[in-house]
Amino acid sequence: MTVRIGVIGPGGMGRAHIDRITRELTGGSVVAVTDIDAANAARVAEPLGAKVHGSGGELIASDDVDAVLVTSFGPAHEESVLQAIEAGKPVLCEKPLAPTADACLRIIDAEVAAGRKLVTVGFMRRFDRSYNEMKQVLASGELGEALIVHNRHRNPTAPETYTATMAITDTAIHEIDTMRWLLDEEIVEVRVDKPKRTRNRFEHLQDPVVFIMRTESGVWIDDEVFVNIRYGYDIQCELVLEQGTVTLSDQNRTVRRDAQGSRNAVTRDHNDRFHEAFNAELQQWISAVARGEHTGSSAWDGYAAAVVCDAGVSSLLGDGEQVPVSLIDRPGLYA
Ligand code: ISE
Numbered sequence: 001m002t003v004r005i006g007v008i009g010p011g012g013m014g015r016a017h018i019d020r021i022t023r024e025l026t027g028g029s030v031v032a033v034t035d036i037d038a039a040n041a042a043r044v045a046e047p048l049g050a051k052v053h054g055s056g057g058e059l060i061a062s063d064d065v066d067a068v069l070v071t072s073f074g075p076a077h078e079e080s081v082l083q084a085i086e087a088g089k090p091v092l093c094e095k096p097l098a099p100t101a102d103a104c105l106r107i108i109d110a111e112v113a114a115g116r117k118l119v120t121v122g123f124m125r126r127f128d129r130s131y132n133e134m135k136q137v138l139a140s141g142e143l144g145e146a147l148i149v150h151n152r153h154r155n156p157t158a159p160e161t162y163t164a165t166m167a168i169t170d171t172a173i174h175e176i177d178t179m180r181w182l183l184d185e186e187i188v189e190v191r192v193d194k195p196k197r198t199r200n201r202f203e204h205l206q207d208p209v210v211f212i213m214r215t216e217s218g219v220w221i222d223d224e225v226f227v228n229i230r231y232g233y234d235i236q237c238e239l240v241l242e243q244g245t246v247t248l249s250d251q252n253r254t255v256r257r258d259a260q261g262s263r264n265a266v267t268r269d270h271n272d273r274f275h276e277a278f279n280a281e282l283q284q285w286i287s288a289v290a291r292g293e294h295t296g297s298s299a300w301d302g303y304a305a306a307v308v309c310d311a312g313v314s315s316l317l318g319d320g321e322q323v324p325v326s327l328i329d330r331p332g333l334y335a
Contacts, residue, residue: 003289006032006065008056008080009072010044013094016271017069018044020279021286028286034059036072056080060087067289070094074169078103081299085110085118090289092282094122095177097302099169101310104303105328112331117294120285121302123177127280130249134239135182137246144242146183151175151223152236156268158227164206167225168192168312172211175223175237176308177301182239185216187308189324192316200228211312232266233273300334303327 005021005028007014021028034053035041045052053059056076060068060083068084070077070093078098084091085107097119098104111119125131138146153171162170180186193210201207208226215221237248253264267273281296288295304327311323 001027001290003028003286004031004064004066005029005069005286006034006053006059006062006067007044007069007071008034008059009070009076010035010040011071011073012271014069014071015044016278017071017282018048020282022048024279025283025286027290028282032059032062032065036076057083060084060089065089067091067286074099078107081107081119082110085114088114088118090118090120090285090294092120092122092285093302095302096169096173096306096309097121097299098306099309101303101306104299104306107299108303108331111299112333115333117298117333119299119302120294120296121177121299121305122281123174123181123297123301123305124274124277124281125174125178126181126297127277127284128274129276131178131182131237134237134246134248138182138239138241143244143246145217146219146239146241148240149179149182149219149221150236150238150240151179151221152234153223153225154229154232154234155227156230156232158205158207160202162202162205162227164204164209164316165313167207167209167227168211168316169306169309171227172209172223172225172312173305173309175211175221176213176312177297177305178237179213179215179221180301180304181297183215183217183219185219186304186327187213187221187325188216189214189322190308190311190315191322192312192320194316194320198226198228200230206316209316213308233269234266235273298334300330 032051033041033045041052068091070080074096191212211223213221239246255264311325315323
């Protein structure tokens with residue numbers, strides 16, 4: 001069975017997903033597209049022979065669409081995801097599931113009422129080989145328990161529309177989910193520190209920011225988010241255990257050694273750095289949809305990350321105080 005996919009909001013991320021579905025993955029075909037920019041929808045749809053719909057609701061309701069890929073702007077996700085649940089269609093929604101925990105809760109309520117998991121959230125780092133090796137070392141117990149995790153999330157530049165809040169809801173959300181997944185426990189408090197700002201920032205932007213988080217068992221996590229570092233897209237992570245450390249492999253690139261020294265290229269953006277992880281994530285989703293199953297991160301993961309983001313935003317907009325994080329009881333559907 002070929003899974004017939006409708007894409008809502010094919011901006012940069014959506015087009016990258018369409019490319020991989022069309023050229024690299026198996027079992028899926030993009031048959032429908034919609035975008036608030038109708039000309040963009042037409043441009044994207046034309047080479048695919050896909051149908052252009054006037055709205056997300058119309059695309060989701062179409063009998064030709066088996067499953068929905070939501071890659072629109074974060075605040076638009078909730079409406080599309082709720083419509084997909086209502087139509088009983090599996091939906092892969094890019095992160096954030098929605099920008100606030102309240103919005104994510106409305107999605108959880110709808111899914112619980114529908115009685116089955118239809119929503120997968122695009123937390124692609126769970127598919128990265130290097131993070132998976134780190135998780136295996138932790139699970140093996142060979143180096144003892146996790147104590148500290150140091151993260152760095154660096155982007156070359158951010159557009160002028162990027163706000164300090166997005167440093168949390170759009171950027172740090174990757175580490176928030178990855179830490180929950182890696183450590184297999186919830187984050188219970190967050191604080192946001194504001195270091196000296198780069199002179200390469202826009203006036204409105206506090207850049208960099210540093211998140212300090214703590215988990216239920218007391219693991220201490222830091223996350224430097226610096227979105228105008230100029231030199232490249234650089235994701236680093238060091239897990240400190242009782243008897244050793246595990247560090248994320250550096251960019252998955254070959255190392256060149258010559259008269260200038262020893263170095264590897266730094267990736268340019270998230271598609272470059274996480275290409276394989278995105279492929280694995282999308283392939284797993286398509287294959288699961290074809291089997292009528294749900295795999296991967298759920299609406300619960302989207303909600304749990306959003307609660308931590310809400311706490312981070314409150315610390316950021318306040319005085320950098322420590323903000324507690326508390327989740328609702330986990331519905332049985334997500335046990
Ligand atoms: C973007 O939306 C991403 O998901 C990237 O991975 C992240 O590095 C960037 O800061 C976000 O804006």
